[in-house]
Amino acid sequence: MAIKDWPADDRPREKLLNSGAQALSDAELLAIFLRTGVSGLSAVDLARQLLNQFGSLRALLEADKTTFCGGHGLGQAKFVQLQAVLEMGRRHLESTLTRGDAFTDCDTTQRYLKQRLRPYAFEVFACLFLDNQHRLIHFEELFRGTIDGASVYPREIVKQALAHNAAAVILAHNHPSGVAEPSQADIQITRRIQSALQLVDIRVLDHIIVGDAETTSLAQQGQL
Numbered sequence: 747m748a749i750k751d752w753p754a755d756d757r758p759r760e761k762l763l764n765s766g767a768q769a770l771s772d773a774e775l776l777a778i779f780l781r782t783g784v785s786g787l788s789a790v791d792l793a794r795q796l797l798n799q800f801g802s803l804r805a806l807l808e809a810d811k812t813t814f815c816g817g818h819g820l821g822q823a824k825f826v827q828l829q830a831v832l833e834m835g836r837r838h839l840e841s842t843l844t845r846g847d848a849f850t851d852c853d854t855t856q857r858y859l860k861q862r863l864r865p866y867a868f869e870v871f872a873c874l875f876l877d878n879q880h881r882l883i884h885f886e887e888l889f890r891g892t893i894d895g896a897s898v899y900p901r902e903i904v905k906q907a908l909a910h911n912a913a914a915v916i917l918a919h920n921h922p923s924g925v926a927e928p929s930q931a932d933i934q935i936t937r938r939i940q941s942a943l944q945l946v947d948i949r950v951l952d953h954i955i956v957g958d959a960e961t962t963s964l965a966q967q968g969q970l
Contacts, residue, residue, distance in 0.1 A: 758774040758789075870896065872918045903942070904943055927955075932953070932955065
């Protein structure tokens with residue numbers, strides 16, 4: 747049965763309009779993105795098949811072009827469309843941080859950092875440069891390493907903070923292992939960076955570690 751023949755309350759688009767996007771399943775959200783199905787499969791059936799093929803919605807969203815385009819009913823046009831949607835989501839979160847107080851709005855900050863850093867299979871160390879009202883000036887990925895770690899240079903962070911005229915920073919890096927628990931090395935480098943920035947009167951507000959399912963704030967742990 748075609749989706750147009752379903753009861754109105756069961757159609758993904760109508761369900762979203764009536765109840766909001768949060769009421770939809772992964773398959774229903776994906777079906778709206780797909781717009782149409784393929785021969786013998788409705789958009790929802792195709793979405794369910796793709797979720798089974800990729801293993802999860804996240805795996806599909808983070809797939810590279812070759813893997814994504816290998817999905818049934820997918821192709822380069824859909825890949826381009828998806829990348830545009832994902833980038834709009836990232837920019838929306840970034841604009842929220844720019845308008846608001848990045849430090850007190852910790853949830854938004856962590857969601858933004860998770861979206862930016864979680865997909866990497868290697869370690870990336872980044873920094874949020876903030877003004878004197880703790881609003882976002884600039885986000886920058888500063889160091890990249892192997893899956894085991896990244897070389898982080900405090901003097902480079904000081905240099906970039908001064909270049910952006912930052913009054914404060916939030917440090918962040920991902921753990922490709924998926925575990926967001928800080929290591930002793932994480933704590934040590936945070937304190938080294940903190941000491942270096944104190945010399946130029948720039949505060950380290952937090953160091954957020956991004957794992958697979960969660961993030962950890964060193965400030966909330968009392969490590970700063």
